Every structure is written in C-alpha cells, then in structure tokens.
Amino acid sequence: MSCFCVGSELHSNPDALNVVVHSREDRVGLKLMNLTHMIPALQAGQMVREVPVFGVLEGVFFQGVVDELCHSESGTLVLSELKTRSQNSLPHPAQYKGHSLQVRVYKLLFDAMVQGSMERHNLLRYLNLRPHQAFGSPLQSYAQKLGILAVTFGELVDHLLSILNFSNLRAVDKLRLEYIHQSSGSLIGTREVEFDEAQLRAELRDYLPFWLGEREPQGVDLENIDESWKCNICPYEESCDWKRRRLQQIMFDGIKKVKFGCSKVEGPALETN
Ligand code: SF4
Structure with a gap:
C-alpha cells in the first residue's frame, strides 16, 4: 500500500491531497484520473503540468510525463520540458540530442492520444492491468470528488478514451526545451526543437533493437569531438x-592510410611496419 500526494499532478490546483493506493490498478488509475481532468482544462486554455503520455510506437509501449502544455496567445499548442543544470550554460550537443528525442517522442504520443489512435485492448495489454479490478475505497472517493463514474480500472479506461476521442485538441505545434540554472533558478536559455515524424520513427527503429537487448550497444563516436x-x-x-x-580499429585504419599514401609517393620508400 502506498500514499501519493496528488496536488502537484492536478492542473493549477493549490490543494495537496493524499490518496492511499492499494494496487497497481489504483496507482495507474490515479494518474489516468488526473489526466481526465487535464484534457478539458487544456481545452479551456489553462496550462497543465506533469501530463502523463503513453502509447505504442513502432510496436513498443512508451510512457512519460510532459512537464508543461499550454496554448500561446495565438492559439499555438506548446509542449515544454524543463531541464535543470548544475552548470550555467546550455548543454553539449550530445546531451541536447537526448533531450530533443524525449520531447519529440512526447509529441508523437500526445498527438496519437488526442487524435483517437489509442486502443483499449492495447492499453490494457501493455500495462498488464486487470480491467475488472475495483479501485480501493480511497481512490473511489477521489474519483467521486472529480465526478468520475468509474469503479473499476476498465471503466476508467473507457471514460478516459471517450474524453480523448471527443476532445477538440489538436496536435502539439511547438516543442520547447527550457534550461534552468539549478543554484540560481534563473533561465539559461530556451531551444525550439524541430519535428519530423518520418525522421523520428527512423531514429526509433534504430534505437529499439538496442533498448530491447537485440543488438550490442554502440559506444560514442571517438572520432567526433562533440561525442568523445x-x-x-x-x-x-x-x-x-x-x-x-574502436581505438584498435582507428589505429589500424590509420596505418592502412599511411601505407596507401606511401605507395603514391615517388622516391625513397618509407617502411611503416
Ligand atoms: S568509455 Fe565506453 S561506455 Fe564509457 S562513454 Fe566511452 S564508449 Fe561509452
């Protein structure tokens, strides 16, 4: 049995509230209940924070938590990820690459959720939760407070899917990374992230065999100064x-190049080995 403070997960709600959860269905159910409230709040123009996103990409279930979603004055839907840094400088390109991948995946997940592509059986299958499991009484009371008529996990999933399917939210328009200096709390800088779905899916297909343990890890590119x-x-x-x-290979390639270069040199021959 665990106790969760849900105040920070509710959009703009200053009242912290503790809900005791008794099962895995309770734990995930609490997140989904908060999400059912965030969708209409976002539609109404409010900023929402810590938004759960999940779904199947390239045959694999992904889930994450978006730091912030809000509409700009012009109606653009902006997804922001806040990164705190101990150094008062923007991240190295290699670190930025990871942050960029994260927000692009979040966008793909969120867009699929509000465009009605999420399927009930997929969600239940990948989460491996029991649809007929009734929530514990603290979570049932919490659901009633939110006006959610769901007693079991399956009923809550149906409720959430109908909210997502009938929402008039569009896809995320802008992806933003905000870097904050940890000790001073000041903004170091902001980076806008470009999104190209075909490119992102190609990247995911490249990473997935490693994440799934189907191929050897690839270390850093030692010849690239931005990585090494x-x-x-x-x-x-x-x-x-x-x-x-890799070092052995680089040395071997270097020797081959020297040999190749020498064969073109006219005059006294150089011995390289
Ligand atoms: S030493 Fe190996 S594991 Fe560590 S960063 Fe370099 S390539 Fe990666």
Whole structure:
C-alpha cells in the first residue's frame, strides 16, 4: 500500500491531497484520473503540468510525463520540458540530442492520444492491468470528488478514451526545451526543437533493437569531438570493450592510410611496419 500526494499532478490546483493506493490498478488509475481532468482544462486554455503520455510506437509501449502544455496567445499548442543544470550554460550537443528525442517522442504520443489512435485492448495489454479490478475505497472517493463514474480500472479506461476521442485538441505545434540554472533558478536559455515524424520513427527503429537487448550497444563516436568527451567522465572507461575495439580499429585504419599514401609517393620508400 502506498500514499501519493496528488496536488502537484492536478492542473493549477493549490490543494495537496493524499490518496492511499492499494494496487497497481489504483496507482495507474490515479494518474489516468488526473489526466481526465487535464484534457478539458487544456481545452479551456489553462496550462497543465506533469501530463502523463503513453502509447505504442513502432510496436513498443512508451510512457512519460510532459512537464508543461499550454496554448500561446495565438492559439499555438506548446509542449515544454524543463531541464535543470548544475552548470550555467546550455548543454553539449550530445546531451541536447537526448533531450530533443524525449520531447519529440512526447509529441508523437500526445498527438496519437488526442487524435483517437489509442486502443483499449492495447492499453490494457501493455500495462498488464486487470480491467475488472475495483479501485480501493480511497481512490473511489477521489474519483467521486472529480465526478468520475468509474469503479473499476476498465471503466476508467473507457471514460478516459471517450474524453480523448471527443476532445477538440489538436496536435502539439511547438516543442520547447527550457534550461534552468539549478543554484540560481534563473533561465539559461530556451531551444525550439524541430519535428519530423518520418525522421523520428527512423531514429526509433534504430534505437529499439538496442533498448530491447537485440543488438550490442554502440559506444560514442571517438572520432567526433562533440561525442568523445563523454569517455573522459565515464566510470566504465577502463573496462570499456567498445572503446578498446574502436581505438584498435582507428589505429589500424590509420596505418592502412599511411601505407596507401606511401605507395603514391615517388622516391625513397618509407617502411611503416
Ligand atoms: S568509455 Fe565506453 S561506455 Fe564509457 S562513454 Fe566511452 S564508449 Fe561509452
């Protein structure tokens, strides 16, 4: 049994509230209940925070929590992710790449949710939760407070899907990364992230075999100065097989180049081995 403070998860609600959860269905149900309230709030023009997003991409179930969604004055729907940094500077390109992937995946998930592409059987299957499981009495009371007529997890999923399917929310228009300096709390800078669905899906297809343990991990590109710095701060550097094999390969390629270059040189021959 766990106790969750849901105040921070409710849009613009200053009242913190503790709800005791008794099961996995309760735990996920609490998030979905809050989401059923965030959708109409966003439609009404309010900013919503900590928005759960989930769905199936390239045959794999993804889930995450969007920091912030709001409409700009011109009606543009903006998804923002806040990143706190210990250094008062924008991140290195390699770190930015990870942040960019995160918000692009969030957009793909959110868009599919509000465009009605989420399927009940997929959701239940991937979450591996029991649709007939009744919520514990604290969560049932919480549902009543929110005006949600759902006693079981399956009923809540039906309720959420009807809210998503009938919402008039459009796809996210803008993706934004905001970098905040941890100690001062000041804004370091903002980056807008470009979105190209075909490119993102290609990236995901490339990453997925590794995430699913179907291929060996690829280490950093040692010949790329924007990447190779990571090895200097990596705790696995001394035992890293990838780095050892890549360094051997780079040395071997270098020797081959020298040999090739020498064969073109006229005059005294150079020995390279
Ligand atoms: S040492 Fe190996 S594991 Fe560590 S960052 Fe470099 S390539 Fe990656």
